[in-house]
Amino acid sequence: MALQISATNPEQPAVLLDLPWNTQLDEWPAECLVALPRGISRHVVRFASAGPDVVAVKEITERAAVREFGLLRDLHRLGIPAVDPLAVVTGRVDADGEPLESALITRHLKGSLPYRSMFESTMRPSTVKRLMDALAVLLVRLHLAGFAWGDCSLSNALFRRDAGAYAAYLVDAETGQLQQNLSRGQREYDIELARMNIAGELMDLEASGALHPSVDPIPFGAAIVQRYEDLWHELTRESVYPVGKRHYIDRRIRRLNDLGFDVAEMQIERSPVGDTVTFLPKVVDAGHHQRQLLRLTGLDAEENQARRLLNDLESWMAGEDDYVPGDPLGARPEVLAHRWVRDVFRPTVRAVPPELRGEMDAAQIYHEVLEHRWYLSERAGHDVGIEATVDDYVANVLPHVVSALTVQAADESAGLSP
Structure with a gap:
């Protein structure tokens, strides 16, 4: 059977052909490898220049490689x-001429x-907790x-640092399955x-002396369950609010923020008679707010400003009367957004006297x-409405803000500021 490279990019096979595919992965020469930290894997994994x-190159059976390749493509699409x-x-x-295992190739995540x-280097308990939070969010x-x-x-x-x-x-x-929806039993199994895997991994770190003495593997392993349940509940429950109580939506968003989770997108549907609003937060990629x-x-x-706006x-x-229920951004999102800028955003900003704005930009x-x-x-x-709020x-x-800034400026000019 001839060597075959099935790639997502038609230019990729030509680059990958230069790698020594007729050699077992654990015997590849140093000149084609890249020294990067590797995690524990049941298969041989190496980093290479292409x-x-x-x-990242992982040796695996052909059936498993093709299946995992397809799953990763599906996740990328989603x-x-x-x-x-x-x-x-x-x-x-x-x-x-002896057969070698197939290989799955993924791009190294910078x-x-x-x-x-x-x-x-021993991580503080707060940092360990942030890792657990990140894994819970991913799950x-x-x-x-x-x-x-x-x-x-x-x-x-x-794991990659994110602010x-x-x-x-x-x-x-490799062990994943993609379905239309998961049952509660499937989620609980995951x-x-x-919980068991994380507790075991932390115990291994504890045995090697790489775990902070105050971190108990069992409670930290169990903490991901509570973190997951909190997030799942807040992200999947629908809330129905009276139209005049739109500040309830803000309250729920703040509760999600308190859990450390950004609400990047929302699905809002108005009832047929227009008296209630159904709210369901949605999860999207980082940086979504500014781009959208x-x-x-x-x-x-800025990102936080964009999210709030x-x-x-x-x-x-x-x-709005021409809002279409079921479409989180309406039938014509650009038209509605333009109307919001014209009728809501700009009049609100202009209602704030220039002399009271200081260095704040319009979004702030x-x-x-x-x-x-x-x-x-x-x-x-x-809901008190935007005009009464302004x-x-x-x-x-604003007068108190301006007064405080004036006093601060006076103190700095007099050399009294710390």
């Missing part, structure tokens, strides 16, 4: 954080590390997409496996008005 890319599949190599033989490399996202992992563990994920937290990526889909806000409105904002935009659209001003609206609505027990914000909040 043109401009660094790739926007799930996972390694990027590049190719499957079959028909390998050695110099004597900036990522296996968990054992991260524990080379929730997989389950929402209908993917049963079958072997969730620290070893089968890669003050970590993002987890699936690196081994969670129980995760810029695409829909032309507004260029998008939340307000989608809540506002649910109250609107964000602060939304914060104040939530506060006033919570206190009043109903009036109260300009009259009762």
Whole structure:
């Protein structure tokens, strides 16, 4: 059987042909390998140079390689954080014509590390907790997409720093199954496996002296179950609110934020008679807020600002007559977004006197008005509306901010600031 490379990119096979496929992976010469930290794997895995890319090569049976390649492509299509599949190599033989195992090739995830490399210097308990949080978030996202992992563990994920937290990526889909929806039993099986695997991995670290003395493997392994359940409950339960209680949506988003989870997109449906709104948060990739806000409105904002503005935009659209239930962004999202910018965003920003804005940009001003609206609505027990919010914000909040900034500037000029 001739060597065959099945790749996602038609240019990929030519680059991969230069690798020594007639040699067992654990005997590949050093000149074609790249020294990067590797996690524990049941198969031989090596990093190699392939043109401009660094790739991970895993020796595995042909059937398993083709299956995992297909699953990784499906996850990539669904926007799930996972390694990027590049190719499957079959028909390998050695110099004597003896068959060799097939290979699965994935792109190395830049900036990522296996968990054992991260524990080379003893990690603080708070950092260990952030790793567990990242893995719980990944598992929730997989389950929402209908993917049963079958072997969730620290070893089968890669971790990449994401501001003050970590993002987890699936690196081994060999035992996975993709379905339309998962049953509660399938999800619970994955969670129980995760609990046992993580506790065992932390025990191994403890035995080697690489675990912080205050970290108890059993409770930390069990903590992922609670973290997962909290996230799953908040992300999958539908809430029905009266139209005049839109601040309840803000309250739920804040609760999700308190769990450390960003609500990047929402599905909002208005009832046929228009008296209630059904709210369901959705999970999307990092950086989604800035890209979507810029695409829909032309507004260029920071990530947190963009998230808040998008939340307000989608809540506002649910109250419009030409909003289409079932479509989270309406029948004509660009038209609705333009109307929101014209009729809501710009008038709100312009209502704030220039002399009271300081160095705040338009997105920050609107964000602060939304914060104040939530506060006033919570206190009043109903949505107070944007116009009343702006009036109260300009009259009762901004003067104190300007006064504080004036005092601070005076202190700094007098050399009194610390």
